[in-house]
Amino acid sequence: MIQLKKISKTFHTKTKKVHALKNVSLEVKKGEIFGVIGYSGAGKSTLIRCVNLLEKPTNGEVYVNGSKLNTMSAEQLRETRKKIGMIFQGFHLLKTATVFDNIAIPLKLTGVPKREIPNRVQKYLAVVGLEDKQDVYPDQLSGGQKQRVAIARALSHEPEVLLSDEATSALDPETTESILDLLAKINREFGITILLITHEMHVIQKICDRVAVMENGEIIEQGNVIDLYSEPKQATTKKFINSLFPSDLPDETLKELQKRGPIITLTFVGSSAGKPALSMASKKFDVHANILSGNIIQLKDKPFGRLIAHLEGEPEETNKVRQFLANEGVQVEEVSFDDN
Numbered sequence: 001m002i003q004l005k006k007i008s009k010t011f012h013t014k015t016k017k018v019h020a021l022k023n024v025s026l027e028v029k030k031g032e033i034f035g036v037i038g039y040s041g042a043g044k045s046t047l048i049r050c051v052n053l054l055e056k057p058t059n060g061e062v063y064v065n066g067s068k069l070n071t072m073s074a075e076q077l078r079e080t081r082k083k084i085g086m087i088f089q090g091f092h093l094l095k096t097a098t099v100f101d102n103i104a105i106p107l108k109l110t111g112v113p114k115r116e117i118p119n120r121v122q123k124y125l126a127v128v129g130l131e132d133k134q135d136v137y138p139d140q141l142s143g144g145q146k147q148r149v150a151i152a153r154a155l156s157h158e159p160e161v162l163l164s165d166e167a168t169s170a171l172d173p174e175t176t177e178s179i180l181d182l183l184a185k186i187n188r189e190f191g192i193t194i195l196l197i198t199h200e201m202h203v204i205q206k207i208c209d210r211v212a213v214m215e216n217g218e219i220i221e222q223g224n225v226i227d228l229y230s231e232p233k234q235a236t237t238k239k240f241i242n243s244l245f246p247s248d249l250p251d252e253t254l255k256e257l258q259k260r261g262p263i264i265t266l267t268f269v270g271s272s273a274g275k276p277a278l279s280m281a282s283k284k285f286d287v288h289a290n291i292l293s294g295n296i297i298q299l300k301d302k303p304f305g306r307l308i309a310h311l312e313g314e315p316e317e318t319n320k321v322r323q324f325l326a327n328e329g330v331q332v333e334e335v336s337f338d339d340n
């Protein structure tokens, strides 16, 4: 649905050149929710803005639903953009217009017949749960409600693709949850493909099917959310994932424990629950297993957990435990202090 082929973007400032995107290729399939995560300055905003050519790439090709955007005339681009909705961290609503007009004015400007406009506005305000707010002004709404209006405005053009530029970053955690639920519902019920950028892992794990990690203008790793969470390869990806499983045990304590047996990380997805497997192992072999920390998070459709445990016993026995856990489908890794 979205294809970025070898996209580069260089900004020329007065003093230097900034290579915001370096040869980035990405494919978002029809109907999926694809997330791009990275720290500030990684190039995420530039990347998402290249998809609808708000930012013109220096090199590379942009395809949306099979059409190449780079070589389109201004008129063709206007038509194509109607099928690409966008929402922003700052909502971008007209303060001096009512909620109704915030949605109606852009519809009018893009040539939707006048008699159709009230129906469209009401239909999409109902989708976002704000049918009773059409006569109020944005200043009378909460942040979450403003984002709902912005989502209704984007949907009212009946797009095939929705681009989300840090849409929940200005919202509190509870409101973030409800906006993410709304995006998931839109994806499910209208089949709209969503490409979102974020710096929050929570957003990725809650609604995304696939994810790409960006750093210094490049995509350093991408894949299914579950695969990337279970087996991150790059240091930055590992850092993002480790941040979900904080372990505040001092290194000194861990080093002390390590003298009496290995400290291991158990990672498990879905039904291969780590805890029962670990207690089974400690019954079966001459090893005391002591859980030092652990957490389970919910990915879009599967639980994902990580435990840190100390295995106390003779090396021969602790090795058997590790083998047993691996056979039970639990990923086992010895803790390296540098990763935590």
Ligand SMILES: Nc1ncnc2c1ncn2[C@@H]1O[C@H](COP(=O)(O)OP(=O)(O)OP(=O)(O)O)[C@@H](O)[C@H]1O
Residues within 6 Å of the ligand: 011, 012, 013, 018, 019, 020, 038, 039, 040, 041, 042, 043, 044, 045, 046, 047, 199
């Ligand atoms: N218009 C511009 N002119 C010059 N440099 C720019 C411009 N827009 C972005 N940059 C630079 O390009 C790099 C990537 O910026 P971008 O905003 O895409 O990153 P980001 O990952 O979205 O970060 P953030 O989350 O902080 O917005 C940064 O070094 C930024 O300073």
